[in-house]
Amino acid sequence: MDAFPAFFPLAGRTVVIAGSGEPAEAKARLFHGSPARLVRLEGDAAFQPSNYHGAALAFVASEDEAFARAAAEAVRAAHVPLNVVDRPQMCDFTTPAVIDRGEVVAAIGTGGSSPMLATLLRHDIEARVPEGAGRVAALFRKLQDEVRAALPEPHRRRSFLRAALTGPAAGAAMAGDMEAAAELLRAELARGQAAGGQIQYVDARGPADLLTLRAARALAASDVLAPDPDAHPDILALARRDAERVEGLGVEALAELAGRGMRVTRLVVSPAWRREHAALVDAGVDVEVLPIAG
Incomplete structure (x- = not known):
């Protein structure tokens, strides 16, 4: 960077x-x-x-x-x-070249070396950011203190917000009905709809452009990153920068993290992951294998 x-x-x-x-x-x-x-x-x-x-x-x-x-x-x-x-x-x-959606702002910069390239990339990304995205951000800003008070643990708060971002409250905000959106989000919060923990397996042999969109999203949403020692660095770079990174976690440690509501991304290289996966399934842990080779 x-x-x-x-x-x-x-x-x-x-x-x-x-x-x-x-x-x-x-x-x-x-x-x-x-x-x-x-x-x-x-x-x-x-x-x-x-x-x-x-x-x-x-x-x-x-x-x-x-x-x-x-x-x-x-x-x-x-x-x-x-x-x-x-x-x-x-x-x-x-x-930068700016994508303006009110409270959602995206920017593409090239350090001043190629403003035209930044503009072309902006057009590509702009088509993927819906007009209502800013209203969704405004909704979550308005209720930010209420969400923090109800869910003081960061990982449970992130889990709730992940679910809410694709739920009815976000849909109402996207459509422009901010009053209904706030009521729906408060109702979801009252029900305590924080999603449970999960272990997601991602093939980390690289290169990064072989990852599916679902795998990339898993990296971006991780609470904990559990990579094999030789996971490809370009794939590691796609993960949340503030996600905890721990190597050498065993089945019991992974199950304990999921039990605490954590979303753990296992970046695997060795085929030994299959035995670990089977043990977690036997233990009743929510496990998802994102398209993985080998």
Whole structure:
């Protein structure tokens, strides 16, 4: 990862755009409909550091090299993160291609090396993100404190939310009925519909592009990752970064984790997994084998 992606909250924040013409207008359009206060600077006003103080972000957009450099110096003097259009060597951050679904925002970046590639990838991903995704996110934000209070254990909370994201509450939010969505989610929470633990087996011999979509989703949803020692590194890289990783777990330890409501992904390379799987089934553990070779 050559650059770390981060999201800046915009509510109550100020964004400054220095410059004029189409480059500046394009940056301004990025913030259309956002809760940020947008400040536009032109001429000598762009060269005064005091005009940037307290801003969350600043953009300098001008084809005039002298203007861009002078404005950039003012932004740096104000200690505000800076983007200078078409001059990546002067940037603290680059502007990604953005997919805006309200509270769901996705961004594709190439470190400024190929904005056209980022745009093409954005179009591919945008078609897969439904318009109502932002409303689903808004629903879960609204009830976040209630869910945390009812399910203080992180793994049980994740389990509940995984089920709820494909349940009737999410469906109502997707359709735009936020009042019904909140009622349905509270009802699900009152029933305590946290899914039980499960062990999912994934072929980890690699390469990663051989994984099925279900296997990739299992990696993304894992509470615990239990890999064989020689699991392919590209497959390990697809797992949740904050999932606990433990090697050498036996049948009893795996069953105990599932009994606590954990979702465990077993990344297997050796055919010995079949004996382990049979023992878990005999113990009554919920086990799923995702399409696996060998």
